[in-house]
Amino acid sequence: MIDTFRGAYAAIAAGLVALPNWLLTALIVGGSLVVAVTFYAVIVQTMRSAFGVRHPNARALLTRSKGPFRLGLIVLALAFSVRVAPINADAAIVFGNILNVAFIALIGWIASTAVEIASQIYVRRFKLDAEDNLLARKHVTQVQILKRAADTLIVIVTVAAALMTFDKVQQYGVSLFASAGVAGLAIGLAARPLLANLIAGVQIATAQPIRLDDVVFLEGEYGTIEEITSTYVVIKLWDWRRMVVPLSYFIEKPFQNWTRETSALIGSVFVYVDYTVPIGPLREKLMEIARASPLWDGRVVELQLSDAKERTIELRALVSARSAPASWDLRCEVREKLIAYLQEEYPDALPRTRQEVIGRRSASLSEPDRPSHVPEARPQSARGIRS
Secondary structure: HHHHHHHHHHHHHHHHHHHHHHHHHHHHHHHHHHHHHHHHEEEEEEHHHOOOOOHHHHHHOOOOHHHHHHHHHHHHHHOOOOOOOOHHHHHHHHHHHHHHHHHHHHHHHHHHHHHHHHHHHHHHOOOOOOOHHHHHHHHHHHHHHHHHHHHHHHHHHHHHHHHOOHHHHHHHHHHHHHOOOOHHHHHHHOOOHHHHHHHHHHHHHHHOOOOOOEEEEEEEEEEEEEEEOOOOOEEEEEOEEEEEEEOHHHOOOOOOEEOEEEEEOEEEEEEEEEEOOOOOHHHHHHHHHHHHOOOOOEEEEEEEEEEEEEOOOOEEEEEEEHHHHHHHHHHHHHHHHHHHHHHHOOOHHHHOOOOOOOOHHHHHOOOOOOOOOOOOOOOEEEEEEEE
C-alpha cells in the first residue's frame, strides 16, 4: 500500500515538473486558494454548530470577523504559492508588493472590525428606548463619535502604510513632507475644515455638549439630535425636516440644549386679561387642569402675575412635563382650557379697550367761561363736514 502511494506521488510530481512554468504556477495558486476557501468554510460551519443559538455574542463575533478571517487565509495561501511556484524574480517582486498591500489592508480591516465589535458589546448594555435614558445617550454618543474617529484614523494609517511600500511613492511622500512649501500650506488650509470637525468630534465625545436624542434649539429651529457623524450632526426638526450642522458649530457657537441634564422641562403659558380678572379662581383652575392632564409630571404648577401693561395684565402659567414634546402639548392644552374658562366664567375679564365719551352738554356745563366767538362744533358725517 505504501509503495503504491509513493509510486503515485512520484508520477504526479514528474508530471507536474513536465508542465510549463506558467501552468504550474496557475495550478499551485489555484490549488492554494481552493484549500484556503475550503478550510475557511469548514471552520465557520464547525463554529456555527458549536455556538448555536445559545451564544449570541459569539455568533455576532463570528459574523463580524468572517471577512478578515477569509482574507487572512487567502493572503497566507498566496504567500505560500509565491514561495513554491516556479516564477522569476521580477514576478516575485510584483507578487510580494501585492501581498504586502493585502497584508496591510488585512491589518486595517482587523483593527476596524475590532473597534466595531468592541463598540457594539459596550453599547449593548444601554437602552435608548428607556424613559430615563440620559446615561444611555451619554455612553452611546461617546462610543459612536470615538468609533468614527478611530475608523477615520485607521483608514488614513492603512492607506499611508500601503502607499509607503512602493519606493517611488515613498520618496515622493518624504520629499512632499520635507518641502513644507506652498503646496504643503495649501493642503493644510484645504484640510482645515476636516481636521477642525475631527477635533470637534473628540471634544464632543469627551465634554458632551450634545448627545443622541437631545432636544436642541439653534438657528431659530427646534429639534432632536438624530445622528452624529465624524464631520456633521443631523437634527430632526419638529416638522420632520432635517438640519445638517457641522460638528464645529457646537463648539464655536452658542445653542440651547433642553435635555442636557434631564429631559424634564418647565413650560410657560402667557395670558393677557383685563385688570378686573379674579386671579384666585384662575389659579385654582390651572391646578385642576394640570392634575387632570396625563402630560403633567406632578412637579411644578404655578400662576404668576408677571407684568402689568397699560390696558391689560400679563399672567404666566408655569407647568412642568417629562420631555420637550410633552411640555409643548401641555402648554397648548393649558392655554386652550384657560381661555375657554375665561370665556365661559369671566367674559368681562377678557382684554378690552375702554373709551370715555364726554357729551356736548356736560362739556358746556363744565366750561361756563367759554368765549362767545368760538363756533359750536357740528356733528360730522362719514363723508365729511355737513354744510
